[in-house]
Amino acid sequence: MTSQKIKQAALVLFAEKGYDATTLSEIADKTGIKKPSIYAHYPGKMELFLDIVDFVTETYRAAWTDALEKSIDLAPDERLEFIFFAISSYYITNRTYLSFLVRLWLFPPVDCEDKALLPLQELSETHIKNIAAIFKQGMAEKIFALDSPEEMAKAYFCLLDGYSSRVIRYPKFDFNYQKAISIFCKSMLLT
Helix, strand or coil: CHHHHHHHHHHHHHHHHCCCCCCHHHHHHHHCCCHHHHCCCCCCHHHHHHHHHHHHHHHHHHHHHHHHHHCCCCCHHHHHHHHHHHHHHHHHHCHHHHHHHHHHHHCCCHHHHHHHHHHHHHHHHHHHHHHHHHHHHHHHCCCECCCCHHHHHHHHHHHHHHHHHHHHHCCCCCCCHHHHHHHHHHHHECC
16 A cells, blocks of 8 residues: 555656656655555565556556547547547546646656657557557548547647646646647548
């Protein structure tokens, strides 16, 4: 139970302050334990951080897997909207995870940048392939205009990343993401 409390406290602090600005003493204080107690669960701050990277990445992967599975029977344009709504809802519900992922992406720890970013890079590549496959299906079904499915997927992620950036900064952000993705998908349709 204490390792879960340590991990939760560290997640919040890493999301708010970043890896370099967070100390083990702060994590211990937030957990309600003494700093040496952390070492009973983690060899050091980096191992704790990497455990959180794995945890948050897997949670994010699960949200994507769920959205992909639940939308499998929808038409490609409807599926893209469904996935966008599902992932946007995930972001809104899990702002701390989102803040952690964005901070990791933009400001990874210098002493292990590759190791910390690799799970996130691999996951991003998988998501782009999944979304590109939906665009490709939409082109085959003559729903979407012929274009590069990979480039269309990257544009989709730009919209999703842009929305998520606004959600982090402005928790009461009232931007209608449903309208944004609808307009995006309509712009891809054959006319």
